[in-house]
Amino acid sequence: MLDKRWIILLIISYMVTDEAFADGISTRICSGKVCISEEYSKTFHTELPPVIEVELHLNQILSIDLQRRTITLNLHTVLSWEDPWIVADGKNLPVFTPFKEANLWVPDTLILNLRRRIRWDEEQGKLTTMQVTKLPGDKSAKVKEEYVSEVELGCDMDFHLYPFYNIRCDFNMTIPTKNASEIMFKSPVNGIRLADHFKFQFDSEYVMDFRPFENGLIVPSTWSSNQKYNMMRTLTGFSLHLKYRPNEAIIILYLPAFLLVVISYLSFFLTLDLVPSKVSHSVGLLLTTVNQFNSFNQNSLKGGKGPTAAAIYLLACLIFSGGCLAINVLIFRYMGDTEKVKKLNLYGGITAISSFLLFNIIYWPFVLSQI
Known part of the structure; x- marks a missing residue:
C-alpha cells in the first residue's frame, strides 16, 4: 500500500x-x-x-x-x-x-x-x-x-x-x-x-x-x-x-612448509652413527608437515578449477618430506653395511635436495606468470 x-x-x-x-x-x-x-x-x-x-x-x-x-x-x-x-x-x-x-x-x-x-x-x-x-x-x-x-x-x-x-x-x-x-x-x-x-x-x-x-x-x-x-x-x-595481497599467506603457509623440508634435509648431514636419530628426526618433521597440510585443507577456499596453488605446494613439501624419511629408513635398514650406507646417504641426499630445488625453480615462475 x-x-x-x-x-x-x-x-x-x-x-x-x-x-x-x-x-x-x-x-x-x-x-x-x-x-x-x-x-x-x-x-x-x-x-x-x-x-x-x-x-x-x-x-x-x-x-x-x-x-x-x-x-x-x-x-x-x-x-x-x-x-x-x-x-x-x-x-x-x-x-x-x-x-x-x-x-x-x-x-x-x-x-x-x-x-x-x-x-x-x-x-x-x-x-x-x-x-x-x-x-x-x-x-x-x-x-x-x-x-x-x-x-x-x-x-x-x-x-x-x-x-x-x-x-x-x-x-x-x-x-x-x-x-x-x-x-x-x-x-x-x-x-x-x-x-x-x-x-x-x-x-x-x-x-x-x-x-x-x-x-x-x-x-x-x-x-x-x-x-x-x-x-x-x-x-x-x-x-x-x-x-x-599474498604476503600473509606466504608467511603462514609457504615459509613454514619450505623450512620444514629444508630442516628435514639436515638429517643427511648427521653422522652415520646417529641413524636412529635421523629416522626420528624425519618422522617428526613429516608429521608436522601433514598437520599443516590438513589444517590448510580445512580452512582453504573451495570451488576453484582443481587444487589451489598453495595446496599443490604443501602436497609437494609433504612428498619431499616423505621421501627424506624413506631414504633414512633405507639407511637404517642397511646400517650394518658402511659402504652402502654412505652411498645411500650421499646420493639420496643429493637427489632429494636437487629435486626440491628443481620443483621450486619450476613452480614459482609458473605461478608468478599466471598472476
Whole structure:
C-alpha cells in the first residue's frame, strides 16, 4: 500500500493547475509545475533514439564474500534524459513517486549480474528521486532520476591460484526491452568514477583497480552465431579488479612448509652413527608437515578449477618430506653395511635436495606468470 503522505501528495498534484505555462495543452495532468498531456505515451516513441546520460559514483565497497562469490557496493546513480512531452516551469522541480510511476516514462534498467538489491533511497522514506528542469522551448524538459543504492553483485572468482588469486566484478547496466537502435546510454566525462569520499577499506588485503566501461558500449544480448543488429543492447557500467595481497599467506603457509623440508634435509648431514636419530628426526618433521597440510585443507577456499596453488605446494613439501624419511629408513635398514650406507646417504641426499630445488625453480615462475 502507498504511504499516506504519497496519497495526499498525489491528490494535491492532480488538483494543481497553472495556466501560465500550460499553453498548447488543453487537457493535462500535473504534479506541481510539471505537466503532461493526457496523450502522453509511456512508450516514449521519437524519431531519433533517446540518449540516457548515466553517472555512476562508487561510494563504497561494503563487503567481499568469498564463499558466496559476491561483492556488495554502495552506488550513487544519476540517469538524465530529455522528454519532449513534458512541460515544466522552473528548475529541479520534484516529481513525486506516485505521479512518476502512474504517468511518466522511465528507463527500464537492468543490472545483469545482480544477486539482490539491498536498499535504495525510497526505502529510506524519501518521497521522490526525480527532478524535472525546463529546457528552451515550450514543450521540452530534462528529467533526472537520482538515487543511492546498495547492491550485491555476483563476481568471477577463481581460487585455483590461491593465495595469488584475482577477483573481477562487473557492474553491467542495460535496458533489456530495447535494442541499441531504440535507446542509448552515454556518460559525461568522468561520469563513471569513484566518489570523492571513497576509501577502500580492504586495502590491507587487496589491490583495487577501477575501470569504467568505454562510452556508448554496445553488446549482444545473447551469444549466438546469427547475431543481428536488433539483438544488440546498450550497456554501461564499470569493472572492479581486486588482486589479493599474498604476503600473509606466504608467511603462514609457504615459509613454514619450505623450512620444514629444508630442516628435514639436515638429517643427511648427521653422522652415520646417529641413524636412529635421523629416522626420528624425519618422522617428526613429516608429521608436522601433514598437520599443516590438513589444517590448510580445512580452512582453504573451495570451488576453484582443481587444487589451489598453495595446496599443490604443501602436497609437494609433504612428498619431499616423505621421501627424506624413506631414504633414512633405507639407511637404517642397511646400517650394518658402511659402504652402502654412505652411498645411500650421499646420493639420496643429493637427489632429494636437487629435486626440491628443481620443483621450486619450476613452480614459482609458473605461478608468478599466471598472476
